[in-house]
Amino acid sequence: MAGEGFRQMKKAVFDILDEYSALNLDDNVAVIACGAETKVLHYFSNDYTSIKKCFKSIDCIGPPQLEAGIDLTLSCIKHRGGGTVYLHPLEIRPRVVVISNGNPTDKSDPKETTTNSKTFQRLFSLAEREGKVNPFTFIPVGNSPNYCLLGALAIAAKGGRLIGWKEARQYARLSLNFRVAGKLLSQFRGETLTEDIVRTRYSSFGHGDEDDINQVCEILNEKEVYGKLCKENMQKQYASMPSIGTRVRRGKDWQYGNQDSYGVGTVTGHCDKAGWIFVEWDNGQTFDYRYGNNGLMEAYDLTVCDEPRHIPENQTIATGCLVRRGYDWQWGDQDGSEESIGTVYRVEDRGEVYVIWPNGVKSNYRFGYKNKYDLLLCDPRDPEIMQLYQFQKEMFSDKKSTSSENKQ
Numbered sequence: 001m002a003g004e005g006f007r008q009m010k011k012a013v014f015d016i017l018d019e020y021s022a023l024n025l026d027d028n029v030a031v032i033a034c035g036a037e038t039k040v041l042h043y044f045s046n047d048y049t050s051i052k053k054c055f056k057s058i059d060c061i062g063p064p065q066l067e068a069g070i071d072l073t074l075s076c077i078k079h080r081g082g083g084t085v086y087l088h089p090l091e092i093r094p095r096v097v098v099i100s101n102g103n104p105t106d107k108s109d110p111k112e113t114t115t116n117s118k119t120f121q122r123l124f125s126l127a128e129r130e131g132k133v134n135p136f137t138f139i140p141v142g143n144s145p146n147y148c149l150l151g152a153l154a155i156a157a158k159g160g161r162l163i164g165w166k167e168a169r170q171y172a173r174l175s176l177n178f179r180v181a182g183k184l185l186s187q188f189r190g191e192t193l194t195e196d197i198v199r200t201r202y203s204s205f206g207h208g209d210e211d212d213i214n215q216v217c218e219i220l221n222e223k224e225v226y227g228k229l230c231k232e233n234m235q236k237q238y239a240s241m242p243s244i245g246t247r248v249r250r251g252k253d254w255q256y257g258n259q260d261s262y263g264v265g266t267v268t269g270h271c272d273k274a275g276w277i278f279v280e281w282d283n284g285q286t287f288d289y290r291y292g293n294n295g296l297m298e299a300y301d302l303t304v305c306d307e308p309r310h311i312p313e314n315q316t317i318a319t320g321c322l323v324r325r326g327y328d329w330q331w332g333d334q335d336g337s338e339e340s341i342g343t344v345y346r347v348e349d350r351g352e353v354y355v356i357w358p359n360g361v362k363s364n365y366r367f368g369y370k371n372k373y374d375l376l377l378c379d380p381r382d383p384e385i386m387q388l389y390q391f392q393k394e395m396f397s398d399k400k401s402t403s404s405e406n407k408q
Contacts, residue, residue: 003140005366009099010055012043012139012168016097017048020171026258028083030076034069040076045257066104067123070096074130083259084284087182090219090226095174095191096130098153099139099165102146115152121342124156131157135225138162147267148391159225170211174219178214178226180205181219186349193220239289242267242304245343245356247320248279252391253267259287263368264307267322277302280319282309306390308380319344320376322389323355334361340388341378358392 006105013031020027028044042054056210077094085092103120114120127136138150147162154160163171166326184193184201198216202208208216219226242248246267249261265281275294279302280286289301309320317323321344325335336340336359346354352370355375379383 002041003143005101006058007144008141008165009139009291010092012025012099012141012165013055014052016172020046020175023173023176024405025175025331028257030073030257032073032076032251034065034072038068038072040072040225044076061112063170064100064103066098067119067126070123070126074134077134078169084180084283086280087179087245088288089221090180091224092179093134094126095135095137097137097139097171099141100145100150101142102138102140102148102150102349104128104149106297115149115257120146120149123153127156131160135159136161137166139165141165149155159222169216173212173215176206177208177215177219178312180212181216181223184216184220185223185332188350197299205394208335214296238270241270242302243360244345244362247305247307247309248302249305250306251300253290254301255290256287259285264305264309264320264341266309266345268319275299282312282320293307308386310380311377317344317353317377318322319347321386322380323353323375324378325378326342328366328372331363331365332376334363335359339388339392341385341392342375348400358396 017029020029022095026046028046029048030044031041031051031054033039033041042051045051049331051090054322070090073096077096083094104117104123115124118181130136136154136159138154140150152161154162161171183205183376184198186283187201188197194219195213198214198220202213202216218283244267248267250256260281261283264284265279267277268280268286269278271277273294275290275292275298276288277291278286278288287334290299291302292298292300308322309318311321312318322341323344325331325338335355335357340357340359342355342357344353344355345362348354348364351366351370352364353367354362354364355376356362366372367375378389380386
């Protein structure tokens with residue numbers, strides 16, 4: 001894609017990056033090229049100046065390889081890129097933006113530019129399957145882009161979008177308007193949010209025009225697209241790795257920039273792939289990291305720490321908080337005893353939280369659901385609480401070690 005198509009593509013990307021900078025956002029962006037060679041031009045970063053520079057090295061030669069480009073993009077997301085941002089009740093997962101003339105391969109073969117081609121059918125299945133997790137946006141460029149093909153792919157993806165390259169700057173404001181939509185949903189929980197409410201309330205979150213109001217309404221109408229995914233695959237535990245609920249910081253092999261905001265996070269689960277664990281940082285973002293041997297190498301992106309989680313502003317509970325049984329507790333000794341202190345490793349918007357107890361039991365509990373509270377928050381600044389918490393952790397850790405030795 002050269003000439004006018006490349007000019008439009010570059011303008012669209014630069015408009016997105018410029019808007020991120022103007023809004024002081026720190027969204028991570030990666031750039032994948034698919035032409036004569038499909039490759040990563042820039043790995044995930046919020047250094048927008050550096051990302052712009054990579055466009056100087058683009059060679060617009062060879063036929064487009066749209067399928068290979070999307071495959072590589074999804075691979076980058078799954079193995080080391082992007083990150084999920086939790087704006088309760090919304091869960092904003094990495095988005096795929098495809099800027100293309102819409103021809104999946106060489107335009108010299110007319111059959112390959114129609115929705116009847118085998119290449120398109122594979123692309124359609126890919127967008128339909130992966131779009132359930134990572135929303136797709138398609139931006140047609142060039143003198144005569146294939147709107148039919150790109151439009152069909154946008155429809156296939158859940159929450160898919162087809163926008164003009166001149167609309168790229170407004171598209172970048174999605175990151176801002178996701179936050180507005182999340183706050184409105186939290187404030188008007190269980191109520192119908194009308195356009196009039198959005199229009200009236202938007203000014204309390206900052207300056208926005210008619211396009212912003214429409215964008216927020218669009219998000220609200222599609223809020224199921226940004227709902228939480230099933231996380232059962234994030235609950236496996238391996239003895240050689242930090243258990244769910246463990247507090248961690250960046251470790252000796254850290255190489256992921258400022259994903260953690262130089263702060264502390266909580267282990268929320270173990271990946272299916274060996275040597276990787278999920279962490280939700282106190283800044284709300286979730287990523288997976290190396291811890292131990294992953295079959296190829298041994299690396300430690302994280303180190304365990306004993307820094308407690310404090311309640312964030314405008315929240316009643318959060319991942320990493322310490323809890324004990326509360327006034328509405330009715331689950332016997334599931335927690336081990338009345339004195340047991342557990343760690344929250346997952347928070348649901350419907351007034352439900354997931355807790356792991358020192359005895360290893362994990363379960364969900366009411367924390368506001370129908371005005372019932374199975375749990376009480378523990379103050380991490382209370383030295384007696386922290387002393388008891390550390391004692392319980394060490395006691396059950398010793399029991400596990402003794403049990404493991406007896407089995408051997």
